Amino acid sequence: MVDLPPRVRPWFAALFLGVQAALIVTAARRPDHAFGFQMFSESTVIRIRPFREVDDAFGIRLVPIDPSGTWVSKDAQGTALSFAWNDRIKRPELRIFDQWIFAGYGADAQLDRLRGALSDMASHLEGDTDTRRLVLEVDVKKNGGEPFVVRLESPYRWRRAVANGGAP
Known part of the structure; x- marks a missing residue:
């Protein structure tokens, strides 16, 4: 496990959340809609x-x-x-x-x-x-x-x- 210094942790958390947000926002552009949310699956x-x-x-x-x-x-x-x-x-x-x-x-x-x-x-x-x-x-x-x-x-x-x- 990586133990980040206290000053780096907020930056790492912001980067992590930014990447997650980018994956969610761009999900519709991928054929399988990976990382996106679809309430009802396509039939x-x-x-x-x-x-x-x-x-x-x-x-x-x-x-x-x-x-x-x-x-x-x-x-x-x-x-x-x-x-x-x-x-x-x-x-x-x-x-x-x-x-x-x-x-x-x-x-x-x-x-x-x-x-x-x-x-x-x-x-x-x-x-x-x-x-x-x-x-x-x-x-x-x-x-x-x-x-x-x-x-x-x-x-x-x-x-x-x-x-x-x-x-x-």
């Missing part, structure tokens, strides 16, 4: 629908990912590679697809976590030359209202010219 449910954006003989299109979170893609030599969302994403609420689930800390917090998971998954698809980026379409129902769709997209993984040997 939000979401449904996550995962897709891969691919560029193949049919053009650029969205291909649904199986509700189990697995898909098969090809590497540059045409060898089939298997990928699974659950290999990278460990939080249970981020791994349930195509069913309505409760968004524990509200829609903003859940969407923020999904953005992070999407970016992480897309950056760990070693060898996958089919998938340009991953896309999540998230159906959101806030407090029993009408559902609306939020589309989350990972950054592009590659450019077509690079993946197809320089072809435009």
Whole structure:
């Protein structure tokens, strides 16, 4: 335990209270509203629908990912590679697809976590030359209202010219 000199204690207390006040005042700016007070929790449910954006003989299109979170893609030599969302994403609420689930800390917090998971998954698809980026379409129902769709997209993984040997 730190034993501060008597002259420093008021300054330390003022600094501590100032930091706490700043955390409370800025809570609304954070997706999870950490350090904020919300009298009634948000009653939000979401449904996550995962897709891969691919560029193949049919053009650029969205291909649904199986509700189990697995898909098969090809590497540059045409060898089939298997990928699974659950290999990278460990939080249970981020791994349930195509069913309505409760968004524990509200829609903003859940969407923020999904953005992070999407970016992480897309950056760990070693060898996958089919998938340009991953896309999540998230159906959101806030407090029993009408559902609306939020589309989350990972950054592009590659450019077509690079993946197809320089072809435009």
